[in-house]
Amino acid sequence: MKALVLMMAAATFAVSANHGSHDHHDSAGHAAHEHGHGQLNLVLDSNLLLLELSAPAADLIGFEHAPKNDDEKARMAQAMARLKQAETLFVLAPGAGCTLAQQEIKAGHDEHDHDDDHHHDEADDHADVAASYSFTCTQPDALKGMRVNLFSHYPSLSKLTVQGLIPGGQLAGELTPSNPTLEW
Numbered sequence: 001m002k003a004l005v006l007m008m009a010a011a012t013f014a015v016s017a018n019h020g021s022h023d024h025h026d027s028a029g030h031a032a033h034e035h036g037h038g039q040l041n042l043v044l045d046s047n048l049l050l051l052e053l054s055a056p057a058a059d060l061i062g063f064e065h066a067p068k069n070d071d072e073k074a075r076m077a078q079a080m081a082r083l084k085q086a087e088t089l090f091v092l093a094p095g096a097g098c099t100l101a102q103q104e105i106k107a108g109h110d111e112h113d114h115d116d117d118h119h120h121d122e123a124d125d126h127a128d129v130a131a132s133y134s135f136t137c138t139q140p141d142a143l144k145g146m147r148v149n150l151f152s153h154y155p156s157l158s159k160l161t162v163q164g165l166i167p168g169g170q171l172a173g174e175l176t177p178s179n180p181t182l183e184w
């Protein structure tokens with residue numbers, strides 16, 4: 001399971017490295033960040049389904065700076081609470097018997113690694129939200145896809161790039177508000 005996650009990370013990195021290889025100037029090391037565009041990584045490995053969502057805070061929270069006042073703190077808390085309702089965001093075939101085992105939601109500004117030696121550019125106020133969910137499924141063979149409800153919850157989100165590892169091989173695609181269903 002850990003090996004699969006690492007492979008996913010490597011694959012994602014290779015894609016973004018290719019994509020941005022001609023223009024590293026000011027924001028070296030930052031993943032591409034385009035408002036309205038999120039990323040969904042998926043791993044289905046025997047009875048474990050892992051989903052990793054990453055999208056601009058502008059789309060999932062409504063702003064990207066650290067919350068400045070009570071109103072923004074409340075909006076942030078509300079956004080975090082909504083992201084914890086995995087079953088409303090991802091619709092899995094009931095016959096697959098999937099239940100949420102673990103989840104982790106991280107907003108870009110709430111913590112930094114202090115042991116890295118990269119210089120943080122304070123002028124860069126973009127922030128992503130990363131959410132990961134792991135499900136255990138009693139009948140994973142019955143899981144042949146899923147509907148992603150993110151677009152109805154987050155109207156500014158217009159595209160999700162999907163990469164996945166499933167028992168039959170790799171999965172890649174793009175979901176949009178008019179095509180929110182993944183099949184494999």
Ligand SMILES: [Zn+2]
Binds near residue numbers: 035
């Ligand atoms: Zn941004």
